[in-house]
Amino acid sequence: MSQLTHINADGEANMVDVSAKDDSVREARAEALVYMAEETLRLIISGQHHKGDVFATARIAGIQAAKRTWELIPLCHPLLLSKAEVRLEAIEAESCVRIESLCRLRGKTGVEMEALTAASVAALTVYDMCKAVQKDMVIGPVRLLEKSGGKSGHFKVES
Structure with a gap:
Protein backbone atom coordinates (compact mmCIF):
# COMPACT_ATOMS: atom_id res chain seq x y z
CA MET A 1 0.00 0.00 0.00
CA SER A 2 1.21 3.51 -0.80
CA GLN A 3 1.88 5.97 1.98
CA LEU A 4 -0.40 8.91 2.73
CA THR A 5 0.51 11.90 0.56
CA HIS A 6 -1.16 14.62 2.63
CA ILE A 7 1.02 13.99 5.70
CA ASN A 8 4.49 15.56 5.87
CA ALA A 9 7.60 14.14 7.55
CA ASP A 10 6.51 15.64 10.89
CA GLY A 11 3.13 13.92 10.71
CA GLU A 12 1.28 17.15 9.93
CA ALA A 13 -1.41 17.54 7.30
CA ASN A 14 -0.33 19.62 4.32
CA MET A 15 -1.21 20.26 0.71
CA VAL A 16 0.77 18.15 -1.75
CA ASP A 17 3.12 20.14 -4.00
CA VAL A 18 2.22 19.13 -7.55
CA SER A 19 4.34 21.76 -9.32
CA ALA A 20 6.91 19.22 -10.56
CA LYS A 21 4.31 16.80 -11.94
CA ASP A 22 3.67 16.54 -15.66
CA ASP A 23 0.31 17.55 -17.02
CA SER A 24 -1.80 14.67 -18.26
CA VAL A 25 -5.43 14.07 -19.07
CA ARG A 26 -7.08 12.91 -15.88
CA GLU A 27 -10.58 11.54 -15.55
CA ALA A 28 -12.65 10.05 -12.75
CA ARG A 29 -16.12 8.53 -12.48
CA ALA A 30 -18.02 8.07 -9.22
CA GLU A 31 -21.47 6.94 -8.19
CA ALA A 32 -23.94 7.42 -5.37
CA LEU A 33 -27.22 5.65 -4.71
CA VAL A 34 -30.28 7.04 -2.96
CA TYR A 35 -32.73 4.40 -1.73
CA MET A 36 -36.32 5.45 -1.14
CA ALA A 37 -39.89 4.23 -0.98
CA GLU A 38 -41.55 3.25 -4.25
CA GLU A 39 -44.06 6.10 -3.84
CA THR A 40 -41.26 8.67 -3.53
CA LEU A 41 -39.51 7.35 -6.62
CA ARG A 42 -42.80 7.41 -8.56
CA LEU A 43 -43.28 11.04 -7.57
CA ILE A 44 -39.84 11.91 -8.97
CA ILE A 45 -40.33 9.92 -12.19
CA SER A 46 -43.78 11.35 -12.86
CA GLY A 47 -42.53 14.93 -12.54
CA GLN A 48 -45.29 15.68 -10.04
CA HIS A 49 -42.95 16.64 -7.21
CA HIS A 50 -44.06 19.98 -5.75
CA LYS A 51 -40.48 21.33 -5.73
CA GLY A 52 -40.02 20.75 -9.46
CA ASP A 53 -37.62 18.62 -11.50
CA VAL A 54 -35.59 16.70 -8.92
CA PHE A 55 -33.11 15.27 -11.45
CA ALA A 56 -32.40 18.64 -13.11
CA THR A 57 -31.80 20.32 -9.76
CA ALA A 58 -29.56 17.50 -8.49
CA ARG A 87 -26.29 11.65 -14.79
CA LEU A 88 -29.23 10.41 -12.75
CA GLU A 89 -31.41 7.41 -13.39
CA ALA A 90 -34.31 5.86 -11.57
CA ILE A 91 -33.88 2.15 -10.92
CA GLU A 92 -37.41 1.06 -10.14
CA ALA A 93 -36.51 -2.58 -9.40
CA GLU A 94 -34.32 -1.40 -6.49
CA SER A 95 -36.42 1.66 -5.62
CA CYS A 96 -33.43 3.95 -5.89
CA VAL A 97 -31.85 6.76 -7.84
CA ARG A 98 -28.39 6.03 -9.23
CA ILE A 99 -26.14 9.02 -9.76
CA GLU A 100 -22.98 8.83 -11.83
CA SER A 101 -20.52 11.69 -12.16
CA LEU A 102 -17.66 12.22 -14.57
CA CYS A 103 -14.92 14.82 -14.17
CA ARG A 104 -12.03 15.49 -16.55
CA LEU A 105 -9.14 17.90 -17.00
CA ARG A 106 -5.63 18.19 -18.30
CA GLY A 107 -3.49 18.96 -15.29
CA LYS A 108 -1.09 17.95 -12.55
CA THR A 109 -3.49 16.31 -10.11
CA GLY A 110 -6.40 13.90 -10.26
CA VAL A 111 -10.13 14.58 -10.18
CA GLU A 112 -11.31 11.73 -7.95
CA MET A 113 -12.45 14.08 -5.18
CA GLU A 114 -14.35 16.22 -7.66
CA ALA A 115 -16.20 13.21 -9.04
CA LEU A 116 -16.99 11.91 -5.55
CA THR A 117 -18.13 15.34 -4.40
CA ALA A 118 -20.37 15.75 -7.45
CA ALA A 119 -22.08 12.40 -6.85
CA SER A 120 -22.43 13.05 -3.11
CA VAL A 121 -23.92 16.53 -3.45
CA ALA A 122 -26.32 15.36 -6.17
CA ALA A 123 -27.48 12.60 -3.80
CA LEU A 124 -27.88 15.10 -0.96
CA THR A 125 -29.92 17.31 -3.27
CA VAL A 126 -32.25 14.42 -4.11
CA TYR A 127 -32.66 13.88 -0.38
CA ASP A 128 -33.24 17.57 0.29
CA MET A 129 -35.89 17.87 -2.38
CA CYS A 130 -37.73 14.74 -1.22
CA LYS A 131 -37.37 14.93 2.58
CA ALA A 132 -40.82 16.50 3.00
CA VAL A 133 -42.27 13.33 1.46
CA GLN A 134 -39.88 10.81 3.05
CA LYS A 135 -37.29 11.35 5.77
CA ASP A 136 -35.86 7.82 5.97
CA MET A 137 -34.19 7.69 2.54
CA VAL A 138 -30.74 6.11 2.58
CA ILE A 139 -27.74 7.48 0.70
CA GLY A 140 -24.98 5.04 -0.14
CA PRO A 141 -22.78 3.61 -1.12
CA VAL A 142 -20.82 6.48 -2.62
CA ARG A 143 -17.74 5.21 -4.40
CA LEU A 144 -15.10 5.85 -7.01
CA LEU A 145 -15.81 3.74 -10.10
CA GLU A 146 -12.82 4.55 -12.26
CA LYS A 147 -9.91 6.93 -12.61
CA SER A 148 -7.25 7.39 -15.24
CA GLY A 149 -4.22 9.58 -15.81
CA GLY A 150 -1.27 10.51 -13.69
CA LYS A 151 1.54 8.47 -12.23
CA SER A 152 -0.70 5.95 -10.46
CA GLY A 153 -2.32 4.99 -13.77
CA HIS A 154 -5.70 3.44 -14.34
CA PHE A 155 -8.06 2.16 -11.64
CA LYS A 156 -11.44 0.55 -12.23
CA VAL A 157 -13.65 -0.97 -9.58
CA GLU A 158 -14.48 -4.63 -10.11
CA SER A 159 -18.27 -4.93 -10.16
Whole structure:
Protein backbone atom coordinates (compact mmCIF):
# COMPACT_ATOMS: atom_id res chain seq x y z
CA MET A 1 0.00 0.00 0.00
CA SER A 2 1.21 3.51 -0.80
CA GLN A 3 1.88 5.97 1.98
CA LEU A 4 -0.40 8.91 2.73
CA THR A 5 0.51 11.90 0.56
CA HIS A 6 -1.16 14.62 2.63
CA ILE A 7 1.02 13.99 5.70
CA ASN A 8 4.49 15.56 5.87
CA ALA A 9 7.60 14.14 7.55
CA ASP A 10 6.51 15.64 10.89
CA GLY A 11 3.13 13.92 10.71
CA GLU A 12 1.28 17.15 9.93
CA ALA A 13 -1.41 17.54 7.30
CA ASN A 14 -0.33 19.62 4.32
CA MET A 15 -1.21 20.26 0.71
CA VAL A 16 0.77 18.15 -1.75
CA ASP A 17 3.12 20.14 -4.00
CA VAL A 18 2.22 19.13 -7.55
CA SER A 19 4.34 21.76 -9.32
CA ALA A 20 6.91 19.22 -10.56
CA LYS A 21 4.31 16.80 -11.94
CA ASP A 22 3.67 16.54 -15.66
CA ASP A 23 0.31 17.55 -17.02
CA SER A 24 -1.80 14.67 -18.26
CA VAL A 25 -5.43 14.07 -19.07
CA ARG A 26 -7.08 12.91 -15.88
CA GLU A 27 -10.58 11.54 -15.55
CA ALA A 28 -12.65 10.05 -12.75
CA ARG A 29 -16.12 8.53 -12.48
CA ALA A 30 -18.02 8.07 -9.22
CA GLU A 31 -21.47 6.94 -8.19
CA ALA A 32 -23.94 7.42 -5.37
CA LEU A 33 -27.22 5.65 -4.71
CA VAL A 34 -30.28 7.04 -2.96
CA TYR A 35 -32.73 4.40 -1.73
CA MET A 36 -36.32 5.45 -1.14
CA ALA A 37 -39.89 4.23 -0.98
CA GLU A 38 -41.55 3.25 -4.25
CA GLU A 39 -44.06 6.10 -3.84
CA THR A 40 -41.26 8.67 -3.53
CA LEU A 41 -39.51 7.35 -6.62
CA ARG A 42 -42.80 7.41 -8.56
CA LEU A 43 -43.28 11.04 -7.57
CA ILE A 44 -39.84 11.91 -8.97
CA ILE A 45 -40.33 9.92 -12.19
CA SER A 46 -43.78 11.35 -12.86
CA GLY A 47 -42.53 14.93 -12.54
CA GLN A 48 -45.29 15.68 -10.04
CA HIS A 49 -42.95 16.64 -7.21
CA HIS A 50 -44.06 19.98 -5.75
CA LYS A 51 -40.48 21.33 -5.73
CA GLY A 52 -40.02 20.75 -9.46
CA ASP A 53 -37.62 18.62 -11.50
CA VAL A 54 -35.59 16.70 -8.92
CA PHE A 55 -33.11 15.27 -11.45
CA ALA A 56 -32.40 18.64 -13.11
CA THR A 57 -31.80 20.32 -9.76
CA ALA A 58 -29.56 17.50 -8.49
CA ARG A 59 -27.59 17.52 -11.77
CA ILE A 60 -26.83 21.24 -11.48
CA ALA A 61 -25.97 20.89 -7.77
CA GLY A 62 -23.53 18.06 -8.53
CA ILE A 63 -21.81 20.02 -11.30
CA GLN A 64 -21.52 23.09 -9.07
CA ALA A 65 -20.10 20.94 -6.27
CA ALA A 66 -17.45 19.43 -8.55
CA LYS A 67 -16.30 22.93 -9.49
CA ARG A 68 -16.06 23.95 -5.82
CA THR A 69 -14.55 20.81 -4.29
CA TRP A 70 -11.39 22.67 -3.29
CA GLU A 71 -13.52 24.93 -1.08
CA LEU A 72 -15.18 21.98 0.66
CA ILE A 73 -12.41 19.42 1.14
CA PRO A 74 -9.29 20.59 2.99
CA LEU A 75 -6.02 20.20 1.07
CA CYS A 76 -7.67 19.78 -2.35
CA HIS A 77 -6.19 21.87 -5.15
CA PRO A 78 -8.39 24.34 -7.02
CA LEU A 79 -8.85 22.78 -10.46
CA LEU A 80 -10.01 24.08 -13.83
CA LEU A 81 -12.23 21.21 -14.88
CA SER A 82 -12.70 20.79 -18.60
CA LYS A 83 -15.74 18.56 -18.02
CA ALA A 84 -18.13 17.90 -15.16
CA GLU A 85 -21.11 15.70 -15.89
CA VAL A 86 -23.76 14.24 -13.61
CA ARG A 87 -26.29 11.65 -14.79
CA LEU A 88 -29.23 10.41 -12.75
CA GLU A 89 -31.41 7.41 -13.39
CA ALA A 90 -34.31 5.86 -11.57
CA ILE A 91 -33.88 2.15 -10.92
CA GLU A 92 -37.41 1.06 -10.14
CA ALA A 93 -36.51 -2.58 -9.40
CA GLU A 94 -34.32 -1.40 -6.49
CA SER A 95 -36.42 1.66 -5.62
CA CYS A 96 -33.43 3.95 -5.89
CA VAL A 97 -31.85 6.76 -7.84
CA ARG A 98 -28.39 6.03 -9.23
CA ILE A 99 -26.14 9.02 -9.76
CA GLU A 100 -22.98 8.83 -11.83
CA SER A 101 -20.52 11.69 -12.16
CA LEU A 102 -17.66 12.22 -14.57
CA CYS A 103 -14.92 14.82 -14.17
CA ARG A 104 -12.03 15.49 -16.55
CA LEU A 105 -9.14 17.90 -17.00
CA ARG A 106 -5.63 18.19 -18.30
CA GLY A 107 -3.49 18.96 -15.29
CA LYS A 108 -1.09 17.95 -12.55
CA THR A 109 -3.49 16.31 -10.11
CA GLY A 110 -6.40 13.90 -10.26
CA VAL A 111 -10.13 14.58 -10.18
CA GLU A 112 -11.31 11.73 -7.95
CA MET A 113 -12.45 14.08 -5.18
CA GLU A 114 -14.35 16.22 -7.66
CA ALA A 115 -16.20 13.21 -9.04
CA LEU A 116 -16.99 11.91 -5.55
CA THR A 117 -18.13 15.34 -4.40
CA ALA A 118 -20.37 15.75 -7.45
CA ALA A 119 -22.08 12.40 -6.85
CA SER A 120 -22.43 13.05 -3.11
CA VAL A 121 -23.92 16.53 -3.45
CA ALA A 122 -26.32 15.36 -6.17
CA ALA A 123 -27.48 12.60 -3.80
CA LEU A 124 -27.88 15.10 -0.96
CA THR A 125 -29.92 17.31 -3.27
CA VAL A 126 -32.25 14.42 -4.11
CA TYR A 127 -32.66 13.88 -0.38
CA ASP A 128 -33.24 17.57 0.29
CA MET A 129 -35.89 17.87 -2.38
CA CYS A 130 -37.73 14.74 -1.22
CA LYS A 131 -37.37 14.93 2.58
CA ALA A 132 -40.82 16.50 3.00
CA VAL A 133 -42.27 13.33 1.46
CA GLN A 134 -39.88 10.81 3.05
CA LYS A 135 -37.29 11.35 5.77
CA ASP A 136 -35.86 7.82 5.97
CA MET A 137 -34.19 7.69 2.54
CA VAL A 138 -30.74 6.11 2.58
CA ILE A 139 -27.74 7.48 0.70
CA GLY A 140 -24.98 5.04 -0.14
CA PRO A 141 -22.78 3.61 -1.12
CA VAL A 142 -20.82 6.48 -2.62
CA ARG A 143 -17.74 5.21 -4.40
CA LEU A 144 -15.10 5.85 -7.01
CA LEU A 145 -15.81 3.74 -10.10
CA GLU A 146 -12.82 4.55 -12.26
CA LYS A 147 -9.91 6.93 -12.61
CA SER A 148 -7.25 7.39 -15.24
CA GLY A 149 -4.22 9.58 -15.81
CA GLY A 150 -1.27 10.51 -13.69
CA LYS A 151 1.54 8.47 -12.23
CA SER A 152 -0.70 5.95 -10.46
CA GLY A 153 -2.32 4.99 -13.77
CA HIS A 154 -5.70 3.44 -14.34
CA PHE A 155 -8.06 2.16 -11.64
CA LYS A 156 -11.44 0.55 -12.23
CA VAL A 157 -13.65 -0.97 -9.58
CA GLU A 158 -14.48 -4.63 -10.11
CA SER A 159 -18.27 -4.93 -10.16
